[in-house]
Amino acid sequence: MFTQYFKQALWHLRENPVISWISVLGTALSICMIMVIVITLRVRTADCEPEVNRSRSLYVPNMSYRAKGDTSGSSANSRMSVQTGRECFKALTTAEAVTLVSQPGKVRASLPAGAKMTIDKVETDEAFWHIFRFRFLDGKPFTGADVQSGLPRAVIAASVARRLFGRTDVTGQHLELNHVDFQVCGVVADVSMLATDAYAQVWIPYTAGDAEASTWGYNLMGQMRAVILARSADDFPAIREECERLRQKYNDVQDGVEVFYRGQPDTQFTHLYRSWSQVPDVQRVLLRYLVVILILFIVPAINLSSMTLSRMRRRMAEIGVRKAFGATANELLRQVFVENLMLTCLAGLLGLLLSYAATFVLNGFLFGNSINAYYSGETTLTAGALLSPWIFLVAFAFCLLMNLLSAGIPAWRASRMNIVEAINGKM
Known part of the structure; x- marks a missing residue:
């Protein structure tokens, strides 16, 4: 029976190729556009290697300070100093781990009388390797003892290792970063x-770089940002309360100035849309995404429904003839369901492939910005970032539902009509 339905679906596809393929392509493009939007959001917010703990992480990228008692709104905004990070965040007891991380900066990497290249350097501590899970190809991360001692250790990306040494098994080798000697302790897969x-x-210990000494604003501001790993997202309120207590304690010993967080620590989504001192309107951002996705759902669905309905009107005579030869209403509806399921499956598969192709082809357009243009890396996408089965299933189910309604309702009405009227194509 289903084999016969399959043959009939192919026959109708060939009989009305323009309408059929426009319907298939319309469904595919609808799914493609929705998937592209979801992928661009997913790669920024979902748990993906090495940021596998985004869902239970809080972020403090920036700080502000002002004169004590100043209500004019005047303040200075920047990243925090190592001292501020230690007192306000590293001292947290309600968090699983806290790391201080500098913003990537350019550094000249070289070998004595050998290869040279400009790369992006970050200064951090041992907790960084606990919060972010890197895939080590060789060696291991620097330890807390290395950080405490200020030892010149470095973890390098695989592409850097291949460019400088010609291989990735280089643990124990030495390289120079801006003419300062560092020993490689580990090599990790490249990070997007x-x-x-x-x-x-x-990546190097901040005690072996210049981040600790680079401060301003009464030693409150500097190069660092904080990432806080909670044991569970349920601990976020308790962590924020403790951050506020530590801030007040820290301000008590300051002479005439005080730091404040402007609503931070942020969740991953808020962190993504925060712009320096401006607190993002998360509800407005979510509403904007919702409106765009609904438009991408509804507008193509209306067009597809119209084309599917037009195709079903042309089949009224066929349905009437089949009914005259004894086909039941359930058989007619089952045939319509199977035919539309096959066409929607074809459109869904095509839409999924188009979304992946569009994401790769439009990579620079979707993910390029002024910050990425400054860095030397690439905006590569991992399989984990691309795959979003639940969103695909929702988009696919919605398109299937619209197609079934636009085809099923006329078929259901025709199955209950007088045979003569159905054969004459009267609705």
Whole structure:
């Protein structure tokens, strides 16, 4: 029976190729557009290597300070100093781990009388390797003892290792970063610039770099940002309360100035849309995404329904003849369901492939910005970032529902009509 339905579906596809393929392509493009939007959001917010703990992480990328008691709104905004990070965030007891991380900066990497290249450097601590899970190809990360001692250790990306040494098994080898000697302790797989909080091409202890000494604003401001890993997302309120207590304690010993967080620590989604001192309107951002996705759902669905309905009107005579030869209403509806399911499956598969192709082809357009243009890495996409089965199933189910309604309702009405009227194509 289903084999016969399959043959009939192919026959109708060939009989009305223009309408059929426009319907298939319309469904495919609808799914493609929805998937592209979801993928671009997913790579920024979902748990993906090495940022596998986004869902239970809080972020403090920026700080502000002002004169104590100043109500004019005047303040200075920047990243925090190592001192501020230690007192306000590293001292947290309600968090699983806290790391201080500098913004990536350019550094000249070279070998004595050998290869040279400019790479992106980050200064951090040992907790960084606990919060972010990198795939080590050789060696291991620097330890807390290395950070405490200020030892010149470096973890480098695989592309850097291949460019400088010609291989990735280089643990124990030495390289120079801006003419300062560092020993390689580990090599990791390259990190995409889309992993904005973990990205770099070389990572060193901040005690071996200049981040600790680079401060301003009464030693409150500097180069660092904080990433806080909670044991569970349920701990976020408790962590924020403790951050506020530590801030007040820290301000008590300051002479005439105080730091404040402007609503931070942020969740991953809020962190993504925060712009320096401006607190993002998360509800407005979510509403904007919702409106765009609904438009992408509804507008193609209306067009597809019209084309499917037109195709079913042409089949009224066929349905009438089949009914005259004894076909039941359930058989007619089952045939319509199977035929539309096959066409929607074809459209869904095509839409999924188109979404992946569009994401790769439009990679620079979708993910390029002024910050990424400054860095030396790439906005590569992992399989984990691309695959969003639930969103695909929702989009697919919606398109299937619209197609079934636009085809099923006329078929259901025709199955209950007088045979003569159905054969004459009267609705």
